Amino acid sequence: MRIFISTGEVSGDLQGSLLIVALQRQAQRLGIKLEIVALGGDKMAAAGARILGNTSSIGSMGLVESLPYVIPTLRVQRQAIAYLQENPPDLVVLIDYMGPNLGIGTYMRQNLPKVPVAYYIAPQEWVWSMSVRNTNRIVGFTNKLLAIFPEEGRYYQANGANVCWVGHPLVDRMQNAPSREVARQKLGIPDEQIAIALLPASRRQELKYLLPAIFQAAQTIKSKLPTAHFWIPLSLEAFRQPITAAIQDYGLQATILSGQQQELFAAADFAITKSGTVNLELALLNVPQVVVYRLSPITAWIARHILKGSIPFASPVNLVVMREIVPELLQEQATGENITQAAMELLLNPERRQQTWTDYQEMRRCLGEVGVCDRAAQEILQMLPI
The missing domain is CATH 3.40.50.2000 (Glycogen Phosphorylase B;)
Structure with a gap:
């Protein structure tokens, strides 16, 4: 057949x-x-x-x-x-x-x-x-x-x-994820290190519109949290060169990974990520996250003024329950300063992190067995x- x-x-x-x-x-x-x-x-x-x-x-x-x-x-x-x-x-x-x-x-x-x-x-x-x-x-x-x-x-x-x-099929996929301890050992992440995943792009346009703001935020976070290290899983091998160049331009202490995204998510303390399926993967592994998205100014203007479109949320994590579980910074709000502020709140406020984990459990129940x-x-x- x-x-x-x-x-x-x-x-x-x-x-x-x-x-x-x-x-x-x-x-x-x-x-x-x-x-x-x-x-x-x-x-x-x-x-x-x-x-x-x-x-x-x-x-x-x-x-x-x-x-x-x-x-x-x-x-x-x-x-x-x-x-x-x-x-x-x-x-x-x-x-x-x-x-x-x-x-x-x-x-x-x-x-x-x-x-x-x-x-x-x-x-x-x-x-x-x-x-x-x-x-x-x-x-x-x-x-x-x-x-x-x-x-x-x-x-x-x-x-x-x-x-x-x-x-949702990711419910199955996440069953095979390693434990935090195994994942950190496999990636060589010390216990004291704050491991932050950066996920700027799975489409080429996102390198242009999202990567600068995300890397600016990473710079500031590193100055506030010296034990932080950034990990960037490649969604496409073609993105290795531009991301490597950006790491050098922004002076980040960052490690690029290929083919080990699930291990990174299991090991990570936090993520700054584009909107997409990856948000659900992070949520299913209990990783607090800030979601960022930008389109070209022309597209945004057409959508707002001609098509008059509006969406309740961009991240599927929030769409599942139709309320904000993870912070979304869209278009003009997606600045390095705003990303840093939202990130530090989740990294340093235990109550905020606990609320995120509780909300993730509600979301998980909506995704099926x-x-x-x-x-x-x-x-x-x-x-x-x-």
């Missing part, structure tokens, strides 16, 4: 790889042999998929920011559709990656309507949709929507989708025409 999976960006590659492992495990249990072809990245390839196009670095957030990726995105979308036309699969699974997946899903409905389509981790229309047009398109071509957030499930069900809530990836895989395999 051939399954085609389409996703993009760093987080999609991670989620896709977790799903592929579960699909293979559940297929073996059922005596089904799978061939998985995908748009994705290195993690999905390592999990056993044949990658048609590497999309882990094709992605952006914002209107102006997306312009450099329009042609690469259209190219990979056309490549996928050409493959589907020549090699109709038994099943299509779409993971987030709204732009290309809208095109692929629409193609499937119009040209291969008998091939079932599952949407796993649907676009966050429930957070920032300004019309139901794209929601209706998603519902129209999706046979089964596997929701990871309760509010996501409620939104799409209310708009006519066939929804199954499976929970362990076994998310297997539940998702079972739901998907039930759609195969066996």
Whole structure:
């Protein structure tokens, strides 16, 4: 049975790889042999998929920011559709990656309507949709929507989708995280060292808009806390050179890591991070964090004054419970000074840290029970025409 999976960006590659492992495990249990072809990245390839196009670095957030990726995105979308036309699969699974997946899903409905389509981790229309047009398109071509957030499930069900809530896959992933003691020993972090994770970018635009403010804050924090050391996990190897150069420019005592993000999170005392899936990973390992995000001034102005958009929160940690668990500093508020102030409060105020840990437990209860990836895989395999 051939399954085609389409996703993009760093987080999609991670989620896709977790799903592929579960699909293979559940297929073996059922005596089904799978061939998985995908748009994705290195993690999905390592999990056993044949990658048609590497999309882990094709992605952006914002209107102006997306312009450099329009042609690469259209190219990979056309490549996928050409493959589907020549090699109709038994099943299509779409993971987030709204732009290309809208095109692929629409193609499937119009040209291969008998091939079932599952949407796993649907676009966050429930957070920032300004019309139901794209929601209706998603519902129209999706046979089964596997929701990871309760509010996501409620939104799409209310708009006519066939929804199954499976929970969030990071609940599974964090089960394999090492203890704090083991992680710190593995990374060579002394007991007395304050280990602070800096996560400025998983998209190239974020190096420009987020890294300066985050590194400015790190400079100030180091002057206030001499025992602090900064650790920076690479989301893409292509970011090593610009991040290394920035460490030298800002005179930071920082260590770059590759492939050891989970160990770092288990070992860290605190994190300054961009908004994204990584916020949930940190929360599930009880790491207090300050969340930062900025878009280009042009994009922000268009969103506020023309599209008149507003979102309740940027971080998924806060979106899960629809209230502020972790501080968010967005756009003009995302300054080195503000980041430092929020960071020092969490680093030095025991009551504030304890409240964060308590709130994390509330959030955790909203993400479902362990076994998310297997539940998702079972739901998907039930759609195969066996």
